[in-house]
Amino acid sequence: MTDDSRLSRRALLRGFGVAGIGALTGCTTSSIPSFDDEKTVSARTTVSGDSDVQATLTASPATVSPSSSSASNWLYNESFPGNELRVTEDEIIRVELQNRLPTETTVHWHGLPVPNQMDGVPNVTQRPIQPDETFTYKFRAKPAGTYFFHSHVELQLDRGLSAPLVIEEKSPHVEYDRDYTVVFDDYLTHAPEPLGGSSSGSGGGGMGGMGGSGMGGMMDDRRPPYAGLLVNGRLPADPTTFDVKEGERVRLRFINSSSATAFRVGIAGHKLQISHADGQPVDTVPVDSFVFGAGERYDAIIEATNPGAWEIRGEAVDGDEQPARAVLRYENSSESPAGLSSWGRTLQYSDLRAMQLPKQLRGSPDRTFDLTLSPEMGGSYGWLIDGQAYPDADPLHIREGEHVRVRMTNRSPVLHPMHLHGHFFRVGDAMKDTVIVPGHMGSVTFDFLADNPGNWLFHCHNLYHLESGMARIIKYVRE
Ligand SMILES: [Cu+2]
Numbered sequence: 373m374t375d376d377s378r379l380s381r382r383a384l385l386r387g388f389g390v391a392g393i394g395a396l397t398g399c400t401t402s403s404i405p406s407f408d409d410e411k412t413v414s415a416r417t418t419v420s421g422d423s424d425v426q427a428t429l430t431a432s433p434a435t436v437s438p439s440s441s442s443a444s445n446w447l448y449n450e451s452f453p454g455n456e457l458r459v460t461e462d463e464i465i466r467v468e469l470q471n472r473l474p475t476e477t478t479v480h481w482h483g484l485p486v487p488n489q490m491d492g493v494p495n496v497t498q499r500p501i502q503p504d505e506t507f508t509y510k511f512r513a514k515p516a517g518t519y520f521f522h523s524h525v526e527l528q529l530d531r532g533l534s535a536p537l538v539i540e541e542k543s544p545h546v547e548y549d550r551d552y553t554v555v556f557d558d559y560l561t562h563a564p565e566p567l568g569g570s571s572s573g574s575g576g577g578g579m580g581g582m583g584g585s586g587m588g589g590m591m592d593d594r595r596p597p598y599a600g601l602l603v604n605g606r607l608p609a610d611p612t613t614f615d616v617k618e619g620e621r622v623r624l625r626f627i628n629s630s631s632a633t634a635f636r637v638g639i640a641g642h643k644l645q646i647s648h649a650d651g652q653p654v655d656t657v658p659v660d661s662f663v664f665g666a667g668e669r670y671d672a673i674i675e676a677t678n679p680g681a682w683e684i685r686g687e688a689v690d691g692d693e694q695p696a697r698a699v700l701r702y703e704n705s706s707e708s709p710a711g712l713s714s715w716g717r718t719l720q721y722s723d724l725r726a727m728q729l730p731k732q733l734r735g736s737p738d739r740t741f742d743l744t745l746s747p748e749m750g751g752s753y754g755w756l757i758d759g760q761a762y763p764d765a766d767p768l769h770i771r772e773g774e775h776v777r778v779r780m781t782n783r784s785p786v787l788h789p790m791h792l793h794g795h796f797f798r799v800g801d802a803m804k805d806t807v808i809v810p811g812h813m814g815s816v817t818f819d820f821l822a823d824n825p826g827n828w829l830f831h832c833h834n835l836y837h838l839e840s841g842m843a844r845i846i847k848y849v850r851e
Contacts, residue, residue, distance in 0.1 A: 415488035423466035454535025488826025517651020601696035660716025665789025667833035724802035761841025
């Protein structure tokens with residue numbers, strides 16, 4: 373590993389893209405989490421041996437045109453979304469990231485519990501990859517599941533630096549004839565900018581901006597000026613088509629790779645048999661729709677027993693863009709797709725039953741964190757975990773082998789999709805890595821086994837909340 377002890381505070385801040393945080397909070401002292409701290413427990417070693425799958429990712433500026441006006445984005449291998457990386461469980465993956473961007477970058481393997489030094493969080497798990505530098509990520513693809521990978525530097529995810537990662541099971545618990553990946557995203561036609569500034573300024577409305585429908589007039593969140601919502605990189609007017617044949621069972625891997633959008637998803641004319649939550653197998657549960665936040669994934673089996681052409685629809689939960697759209701088209705059907713008329717029964721977390729729950733997570737925890745999620749008060753745009761804005765925030769200390777419980781209460785009117793790196797956690801009877809904490813005093817508890825030493829980011833996957841402080845380091849310590 374490289375020697376990172378020389379990194380300055382400025383470099384650390386720059387790497388995480390939160391140079392404004394110091395000014396925002398007025399803090400000059402801080403406990404910047406550093407990954408060379410003596411108290412840190414040694415991370416799992418990286419995998420040795422030859423790799424089974426090699427890939428090269430070139431991150432570079434590129435042009436995409438999901439709409440008539442093309443936009444300048446930053447992409448992997450000039451693809452949008454990036455090309456899917458698909459492997460079989462237990463294979464060793466070696467990915468060389470070539471940075472052709474004008475600034476530094478990293479790759480995070482969202483949801484996959486890789487060794488800490490492969491996790492791609494700048495200045496926490498690795499030195500950011502500089503322009504024209506190359507960095508090699510190598511890890512074992514385990515466990516199987518639907519994941520994605522993305523840049524973890526600043527707002528680069530919202531420029532297009534993301535792609536699906538599918539790790540196929542050797543023996544899946546569900547049968548299917550086809551397997552499609554369905555990526556929901558939000559789309560900017562220009563470079564993303566932090567949603568900073570004062571609420572007293574004109575235009576933005578700040579944290580005090582009046583909410584949309586259903587907010588009861590309470591304060592609402594800001595939202596980037598998205599030009600539209602996408603399925604697999606396409607706007608609703610020019611939708612992706614998924615071909616099926618009558619009688620087939622089709623596995624759909626839904627990924628929310630957006631930066632700031634929770635989607636409500638359904639398919640006209642078809643039930644969804646939810647088979648995996650965040651890539652992990654569950655007893656199949658039949659629903660008509662589900663809601664997922666940024667960073668969440670669901671796999672569903674649909675039975676193709678209703679010939680025709682049908683809309684796959686994803687509506688923003690807190691946005692007024694036109695819904696994202698794709699088409700499920702049966703062979704020999706040429707009609708225009710039938711729209712979704714009702715959301716029907718929507719999946720609840722309490723419906724999910726993991727095929728396997730770690731037995732270490734039974735009983736009472738060794739350690740519990742009670743954390744509030746709240747907006748910064750006083751007119752600045754900021755998001756806090758227990759009153760602190762990362763990186764000026766205390767790490768949460770845990771010890772290897774512990775059963776750790778995290779209770780989150782949301783003292784804001786907007787939902788937060790909270791994501792833990794390096795671990796799956798138990799929420800209800802499901803194993804997940806990202807969970808929505810609903811607004812208006814919504815509360816969610818998750819439990820995890822501290823079995824992957826290192827310094828791990830725990831944060832809101834709304835990129836704009838993350839960038840304005842909604843993160844903590846969970847740090848393995850010895851004492
Ligand atoms: Cu959030």
